[in-house]
Amino acid sequence: MTRTPADPRSDLHEQFARIGKAVASPKRIELLELLCQGERPVDALAQATGMSVTNVSQHLQALKAARLVEARREGTRIHYRAADEHVCRFTSELGAVARARLVEVERIAQEYLEGGGDTLEPIAREELLRRLARRDAVVIDVRPGDEYRSGHIRGAISIPLDDLARRLRELPKTKLIVAYCRGPYCVLAPQALALLRARGFRARRLEDGLPEWRAAGLPIASGS
Amino acid sequence: MTRTPADPRSDLHEQFARIGKAVASPKRIELLELLCQGERPVDALAQATGMSVTNVSQHLQALKAARLVEARREGTRIHYRAADEHVCRFTSELGAVARARLVEVERIAQEYLEGGGDTLEPIAREELLRRLARRDAVVIDVRPGDEYRSGHIRGAISIPLDDLARRLRELPKTKLIVAYCRGPYCVLAPQALALLRARGFRARRLEDGLPEWRAAGLPIASGS
DNA sequence: TGACTATTCCAGCGAGTACTGGAATATACT
């Protein structure tokens, strides 16, 4: 901050790097992913990620300085959200590059998603859209209820993973059940699939998650 | 490096952050942009960016560790290149997010591109494609010749900016001339436009540059 | 083999970053 390079070319790259620096920390990436699911107050983020409130606050300041998130005050709470669609698309793009380039990612993902129990290929977004049009599938959103309310696939019903076991009767045995959650590395949908299949349902996973659906410009609804 | 978190969830974000860290430095972003134009040996990169060879080498090691670039040995020289298309798309996406979110970027870009002399809107990729199909425009690639050879828009002719003034007779006065270069912040095309217009040509710029054209899956050719 | 070139490796220093715990703000509740 003391000296000014005065070279517009490097100034420009300096600005680009502000975005880069913002996503140079695993914690901040995790926060961004959460915020792309819907807005949240600071303490909820701290709880969800297991880090201290102070620390979360500091990371949020960093993200805000890079204009990747915005804040909204509501009484004593301050709700943060991703600044726009572009930001979420960028965040999931980051994950995609990591998956494409770093072999480690696949390995860790396997382990994380319980030994890759997913034998069936995930269903493509376009195919799901076609099936929805001919009422040939039921889509369930297995994320927590508030994330569903702040945005979900149009036509999906909300069954948070925790409620799934006692709400099985709402689901038809004859149709295909398609579950989705936060993104390609989210555990909620795979766990839902395991449960559903054990109970004799035909169930598949949607490729990726809500942010990618939204990024593809496909229909979204919000509220309950 | 000393302790292992052993939590696959945070391991995953740790991996994502490797990519983030790689683009957390302005110099590395600049290198990536250059490498997306075509492969180059270390000393050429040092020359192009004005940094020391040692320093460039170190940044390249960092990029290689994140698998964003790859190296190829040829005699005593080592040529670096972007690892794949995905990487270049990500790099230009980074610039796009910076442009969308950081107001400073527009300001610096104005200053950099000589006070925004570009009064005309750039021409869209799809429109250029249509015009090319009906032979309604001439496309010129004003980057240095080696970048043209390592990849260019199919049908474009190579006229490096330095040669433009003495090769004006090759261009028709009747058709639209469309110039392109490295990307939205590259100065070559705007300077070409200024020259062409001063000599009475109808000239416009292609939106963005070659990496974005390629990322859009539009036709590319290589060689001379 | 020996001189030459391109590149990488390494040590060291200054600057920046991440996390912690305690203090300060700001709003709501009574």
Place this chain on the structure above:
DNA sequence: AGTATATTCCAGTACTCGCTGGAATAGTCA
């Protein structure tokens, strides 16, 4: 006003990063 809650601000410390200059490595050419 006075208490309680959510969040931010502010050191302090351990750690990491970026750049520099000198030494080492790998290949080429005579």
